[in-house]
Amino acid sequence: VKNILIVEDSASTRSLVKTIIEDLGEEFYVYEASNGFEALKALPTERFDLIITDINMPDINGLELINFIKTSELYKNIPIIIISTERSEEDRKRGLSLGADAYVTKPFKPKELQETVLKVLQK
Amino acid sequence: MSASLKEFISEAEEILSEAEGYLVQIQESLDSGPDPDKLNALFRAVHTLKGNSSLFGQDDIKDLTHRLEELLDDLRMGRIPLDNSVIDFLFKEIDLLKATIKTLETKKKVDLSQEIREVDEFRKSITSTEKDTSLKGLIDDEILKVLSEYEEHRLKENIKNKRGIFILEVILPLEGFDEQLKAISEKIKSVGELLSTLPTTKDVPGGYIGFKLLFGSEKDSEFLKNVLQNEPKLVYAPKPPAVSADTAPPQKSIETIKSTTSTVRVDIDKVDRILDTIGELHLSKGMIKDVEQQLRQIYGYSDIVFEIHRASQLLEKRLTELQQNVLDIRMVPIGQIFTRVAQLVRRYSRQMGKKIELQIYGEDTELDKYVAEEVVDPLMHIVRNSIDHGIEYPEERKKIGKSETGTLVMKAYQKGNHVVIEVEDDGRGINRKKLLDKALTMGLVKEGVELNDSEILELIFTPGLSTKEEASDVSGRGVGMDVVKEKITSLGGYVDIKSKEGSFTRISLTIPITLAIIKALIVTVSGHEFAIPLTSISETLEIDRNLLNSIEGRLIYNLRGRAVPIVSLKEFYQLSDLELSEITEKFIVITGFEDRVVGLLVDDLLGAHDIVIKSLGSYFEGFKGFSGAAEIGSGKLVLVIDTEAIISETLLRSRGENV
Numbered sequence: 021v022k023n024i025l026i027v028e029d030s031a032s033t034r035s036l037v038k039t040i041i042e043d044l045g046e047e048f049y050v051y052e053a054s055n056g057f058e059a060l061k062a063l064p065t066e067r068f069d070l071i072i073t074d075i076n077m078p079d080i081n082g083l084e085l086i087n088f089i090k091t092s093e094l095y096k097n098i099p100i101i102i103i104s105t106e107r108s109e110e111d112r113k114r115g116l117s118l119g120a121d122a123y124v125t126k127p128f129k130p131k132e133l134q135e136t137v138l139k140v141l142q143k
Numbered sequence: 144m145s146a147s148l149k150e151f152i153s154e155a156e157e158i159l160s161e162a163e164g165y166l167v168q169i170q171e172s173l174d175s176g177p178d179p180d181k182l183n184a185l186f187r188a189v190h191t192l193k194g195n196s197s198l199f200g201q202d203d204i205k206d207l208t209h210r211l212e213e214l215l216d217d218l219r220m221g222r223i224p225l226d227n228s229v230i231d232f233l234f235k236e237i238d239l240l241k242a243t244i245k246t247l248e249t250k251k252k253v254d255l256s257q258e259i260r261e262v263d264e265f266r267k268s269i270t271s272t273e274k275d276t277s278l279k280g281l282i283d284d285e286i287l288k289v290l291s292e293y294e295e296h297r298l299k300e301n302i303k304n305k306r307g308i309f310i311l312e313v314i315l316p317l318e319g320f321d322e323q324l325k326a327i328s329e330k331i332k333s334v335g336e337l338l339s340t341l342p343t344t345k346d347v348p349g350g351y352i353g354f355k356l357l358f359g360s361e362k363d364s365e366f367l368k369n370v371l372q373n374e375p376k377l378v379y380a381p382k383p384p385a386v387s388a389d390t391a392p393p394q395k396s397i398e399t400i401k402s403t404t405s406t407v408r409v410d411i412d413k414v415d416r417i418l419d420t421i422g423e424l425h426l427s428k429g430m431i432k433d434v435e436q437q438l439r440q441i442y443g444y445s446d447i448v449f450e451i452h453r454a455s456q457l458l459e460k461r462l463t464e465l466q467q468n469v470l471d472i473r474m475v476p477i478g479q480i481f482t483r484v485a486q487l488v489r490r491y492s493r494q495m496g497k498k499i500e501l502q503i504y505g506e507d508t509e510l511d512k513y514v515a516e517e518v519v520d521p522l523m524h525i526v527r528n529s530i531d532h533g534i535e536y537p538e539e540r541k542k543i544g545k546s547e548t549g550t551l552v553m554k555a556y557q558k559g560n561h562v563v564i565e566v567e568d569d570g571r572g573i574n575r576k577k578l579l580d581k582a583l584t585m586g587l588v589k590e591g592v593e594l595n596d597s598e599i600l601e602l603i604f605t606p607g608l609s610t611k612e613e614a615s616d617v618s619g620r621g622v623g624m625d626v627v628k629e630k631i632t633s634l635g636g637y638v639d640i641k642s643k644e645g646s647f648t649r650i651s652l653t654i655p656i657t658l659a660i661i662k663a664l665i666v667t668v669s670g671h672e673f674a675i676p677l678t679s680i681s682e683t684l685e686i687d688r689n690l691l692n693s694i695e696g697r698l699i700y701n702l703r704g705r706a707v708p709i710v711s712l713k714e715f716y717q718l719s720d721l722e723l724s725e726i727t728e729k730f731i732v733i734t735g736f737e738d739r740v741v742g743l744l745v746d747d748l749l750g751a752h753d754i755v756i757k758s759l760g761s762y763f764e765g766f767k768g769f770s771g772a773a774e775i776g777s778g779k780l781v782l783v784i785d786t787e788a789i790i791s792e793t794l795l796r797s798r799g800e801n802v
Contacts, residue, residue, distance in 0.1 A: 030154065030194060056342070060342055061317070066490070076187060076190055078187065083291055084340060085342070088344070091345065093344065110292045114288060117288065126198065
């Protein structure tokens with residue numbers, strides 16, 4: 021079983037990402053968080069194998085979330101994929117330097133996201 | 144129209160009306176300078192709409208929103224000035240988008256090329272303002288690296304506007320941290336601009352989460368301290384202080400951990416130290432009472448005796464209050480424990496492929512922190528057993544006419560000085576025959592000995608007995624209910640089990656609310672003093688020899704028509720060398736509750752004392768029948784009787800088994 025947490029403030033993007041990942045197979049469980057707070061609350065409830073996060077979110081942004089996860093003894097080994105737009109290249113760079121493992125640029129093709137997910141999970 | 148397109152349209156409409164709201168607010172506050180929070184929210188709304196349109200293949204909407212996003216980005220980054228003409232333009236664009244989205248319900252694609260060009264032209268018409276300075280060296284790198292480009296821009300703006308930059312550190316319990324954090328954020332927004340909320344686990348204990356809140360404000364530290372109830376750390380001062388160098392604000396990173404809530408977290412050891420002192424004060428109080436008594440014998444009821452009596456009464460009253468208050472500090476709601484167990488239920492039920500609905504009652508019931516922590520493992524164990532052995536697989540449940548989803552109930556309530564925690568599942572119950580067969584093969588029960596139902600159920604607490612043949616992932620080999628019982632017993636509690644085959648199993652743990660300071664009855668046996676916790680005593684009585692009988696070598700007392708097994712403590716602890724069959728004791732202390740009751744023979748009852756039980760230490764490990772030692776005044780030590788151990792052993796013995 022692979023538990024995957026999606027952190028994204030847009031409901032429709034979230035459900036799209038969820039569908040794309042669930043298409044990978046039955047062993048993929050997708051959990052949703054619509055902001056950084058929900059992500060922080062979800063973390064202790066499940067052993068996540070992967071976190072997919074947007075960067076531009078209110079209150080706690082994706083970078084702050086990545087920094088939290090990657091500096092936490094408990095969670096630092098959870099791989100992170102950033103989903104961001106081409107526009108936010110600078111933010112994406114910061115995310116990667118904070119320890120995020122990969123990124124996907126919006127708009128993306130389902131295949132592209134799936135491949136990135138599988139690649140990151142394999143590592 | 145596809146379901147996902149419908150979803151896109153409805154979210155887009157929502158986003159646009161939100162955006163319109165932000166724009167109205169920005170316009171209203173334009174004179175006092177645009178509100179950066181609202182401008183950023185507007186940017187984010189358009190950004191989200193752009194992302195959604197690209198995912199749903201609405202290329203023209205995407206291109207238009209992309210242009211608008213760039214325009215808003217320039218505005219929020221301060222690259223171009225915000226004025227009424229820009230706001231009017233944005234209103235027009237939002238209206239356009241609204242209308243366009245509406246047409247999607249009937250049309251598949253829209254052509255917005257003309258509108259896109261218009262935005263491009265509008266942007267070109269605005270002259271950009273110059274770029275700003277670097278933050279390097281001004282603010283700690285640790286903070287800079289997690290700021291998004293926008294947050295960094297806001298930070299620069301704050302510095303440019305001669306505001307101080309502060310960091311407030313808070314540590315909040317994971318449970319409900321968001322509400323508390325929102326309250327703190329609101330306070331910060333009332334005195335400045337919140338720039339970044341950075342969560343951290345560094346130097347934060349388990350069950351808590353830390354946050355660094357970066358904000359800019361024109362107010363000084365003293366003022367902020369009053370509003371925020373905590374002093375934020377100044378990380379950048381707007382102007383160099385005119386005073387001497389010593390008072391220059393520190394610019395290094397932050398070591399203090401501060402909380403803005405009215406809660407303090409205290410090491411339980413510190414509370415224990417207070418309790419120790421209270422225990423000693425109780426001893427002093429006893430000494431004063433002794434003196435009072437002696438004075439009364441000498442002077443009778445004279446003024447001075449009365450004075451000292453009043454003083455000692457007052458001392459006792461205040462001491463009890465103090466003790467209660469300290470004990471309250473140690474109290475935690477059992478909900479904290481239930482939450483942890485609930486996570487386990489969710490995880491294991493899924494692992495096992497079982498459907499389980501968890502119901503929780505009485506989560507506000509309070510009990511001592513120490514007791515609560517000690518009860519976690521046994522509780523986890525019981526719940527695991529319920530999921531693993533109790534609740535059936537969905538198909539199986541369906542076949543026997545139960546609902547596919549099993550129910551697991553966790554309930555807690557207070558009962559006198561005890562807390563009862565119940566775990567009940569509506570699973571297959573305990574199979575008596577299997578249990579008994581196993582006990583027979585293991586030689587735990589002698590062939591031919593008749594056991595009643597509750598005695599058979601009690602067998603589940605025997606070490607090494609599991610009714611499930613193979614080990615499972617969830618509860619592992621051997622159910623280990625004996626471990627559960629041992630733990631609960633060591634806390635001075637007891638375990639009760641009720642079960643109906645095919646329908647339910649309910650396990651109740653009855654545990655004392657606190658172990659810190661308890662009342663105990665001091666008794667004497669063969670000249671030795673012992674303490675018996677009042678929580679485990681149901682009554683004391685003078686022996687009526689006519690009611691005491693010996694049946695097959697075992698003593699039974701007729702307590703209002705009920706046969707209660709009697710234990711001679713003299714014999715149990717081997718205090719007397721003499722093999723005396725005659726009973727010289729005068730009193731019986733009835734311990735235990737409900738169907739687990741045993742009477743203890745004692746010579747005398749000396750009265751109740753508040754005691755602080757101390758562990759006997761590893762040297763006395765394996766020493767049966769004592770749960771610890773306590774000081775009861777004038778440096779005198781007494782052993783505390785472990786009534787549960789005596790009850791268990793006596794009831795087992797009376798069942799005719801070898802122990």
